[in-house]
């Protein structure tokens with residue numbers, strides 16, 4: 490049939506893996522002639538894949554946590570899931586997953602011997618790996634309380650600047666857990682982050698350099714519609730002073746400032762916390778000024794998405810957003826907009842400015858003198874936009 494041996498070998502390995510899964514999870518023990526059956530199956534798959542009557546085109550679909558469409562196969566490159574990790578509770582063969590599949594009797598984590606070993610527990614919340622996640626790289630995640638690993642991952646992807654390091658660290662922790670289970674030497678949890686960094690640097694060093702990227706167009710502040718108002722908000726953290734700042738600015742369609750606010754508060758909150766406080770203050774400020782219809786804009790995607798979802802978000806933010814959610818009901822029309830940091834410069838500058846004020850300061854139709862140039866720059870950018 491002319492099937493390359495490399496193809497046959499790969500498909501043969503996959504057939505063996507399917508056979509192994511059937512053996513473990515479906516109790517199918519009736520293997521009569523494993524070698525003949527494996528080779529025959531591999532030929533069959535190769536034939537289906539290579540014969541043009543069956544293979545009209547190559548289609549790529551994303552099925553990450555979803556079951557594949559009917560008549561499709563899903564090849565998991567890791568773990569023991571038979572196809573749908575979201576239903577199975579994750580693809581990793583954690584104790585909870587193995588117990589659910591009746592492979593083991595106990596779902597208890599072998600490291601802390603206290604809790605059920607889910608994916609989230611084994612890679613994030615187990616008390617024995619706390620030192621991996623208290624490294625400075627993860628300080629923004631200290632107060633997170635995700636209910637499952639998917640929730641944690643989506644927070645990291647949206648908010649943490651280094652999801653690659655997160656991937657390397659979780660891999661390191663899983664490897665450490667397996668080494669410990671097999672009574673082999675393993676690294677302590679506080680070393681895992683350092684090793685993850687080394688591995689990541691090593692990996693990055695092997696990636697060929699790309700041609701220099703074209704300069705990214707600068708994100709500009711966009712004005713609201715005529716007769717509309719836009720409220721931009723931002724938070725800032727002053728670690729040394731153990732304080733946090735809030736900046737809010739309300740502008741009209743011409744970019745003219747209706748009112749601005751700079752507020753200092755204590756202590757130094759986590760980034761997500763101060764963003765949640767800032768959005769509530771922004772809504773309160775807009776209400777005080779008498780705005781009833783507005784576009785509320787910030788550079789925290791998580792906060793904006795949570796408000797769009799009616800205040801629902803991951804647990805650690807949900808409670809903080811309650812005030813904002815209640816205040817949002819005071820508006821007859823409120824739209825939410827997420828912008829990049831460059832589009833939120835004035836609110837950001839006002840938040841940074843707060844270190845100069847005690848409690849808070851409001852400016853009507855103006856901003857602090859040192860920030861006039863930021864207002865002018867936004868207005869100039871608007872003019873360029875319309876040319």
Ligand SMILES: [Zn+2]
Nearest residue numbers: 598600601615
């Ligand atoms: Zn544990």
